[in-house]
Amino acid sequence: MTVKLFADSASDLPKEFFDQDNIEFFPLKVHIEGQDYEDLISIEPKAVFDKIREGHMPKTSQVSPETFLKKFTELAEKDEKGIYVAFSSQLSGTYQTAVMIRDQVKEDYPGLDLTIIDSKCASLGYGLVVQHALKTLLDGGSHEEIIDAITYHAEHVEHLFTVEDLDYLAKGGRVSKASAFLGGLLNIKPLLHVEDGKLVPIEKHRGKKKLLKRILELMEERGSNLSQQTIAISHGDDEELALEMKKMIEEKFSPKDVYINIIGCAVGSHTGTGTLAVFFLR
Secondary structure, three states: OOEEEEEEHHHOOOHHHHOOOOEEEEOOEEEEOOEEEEEOOOEOHHHHHHHHHOOOOOEEEOOOHHHHHHHHHHHHHHOOEEEEEEOOOOOOOHHHHHHHHHHHHHHHOOOOEEEEEEOOOOHHHHHHHHHHHHHHHHOOOOHHHHHHHHHHHHHHEEEEEEOOOOHHHHHOOOOOHHHHHHHOOOOEEEEEEEEOOEEEEEEEEEOHHHHHHHHHHHHHHHOOOHHHOEEEEEEOOOHHHHHHHHHHHHHHHOOOEEEEEEOOHHHHHHHOOOOEEEEEEO
16 A cells, blocks of 8 residues: 655755655744744745844744645545654644544445654754654655654754744743743854754853854764664754854765755744754754
8 A cells, every 4th residue: 555654844854845746745834923834834944034133023823624634535535645744843833733633534435544643853953853753754664664754764863953032932832931032142052953843042152153063062072873874853943053053064964965054934933034944963
């Protein structure tokens, strides 16, 4: 039987990645100036970051239940196996809604074979998991082998990132307001990671140069065979900073590849401009 993969726009992979037969794309929603948009479909990340620079504070919402209902019903009618790799349940209600809709569809289609996995990852950390899932599928992996690959990579993806302004994360409830207050003083830059699907500030450093060097140190401490990995970098509309980070990573670790992409609309609405994130396997 065919295995159909599903993922959502919080993976921060480009739309072209999803424009193939083996994987289905679920857009999260972005609300700006009274308008609703679908991430990567009716609005691009650059437009969101431009609005943030103008002083707007975008809001986001999860994938619509109607979208899940339509796609899961189609899966059942085609009698295909499906795997949905979902954005961290600690950062969005999308995972919980998907489980609810799957169970609803099963009432009409008891044979529905759909596995929904909480990646507990975000941005390109989540994107790396999705890429590995697709590679396993295209390499001829079985349904169980694809699930095993997703589970392993989701458990081992390391997220290290910094933001210009923690207020965005605090206002969206992604970090505490106390953490946000401490970050804005004296050019102190926060360093965060993801712990059990949650965003957790771990250190603060004065100045961006020191922060980039510290990211390299933590990569060396936490990484496993970095020279054999594809390392991912996402950025909040600051490609120059991402390229600087890429050069430092290449000089120190000589990885197989360094993949860069702009942070998507949904994630970027909460992190703001100037964000830099690095993802690798620990």
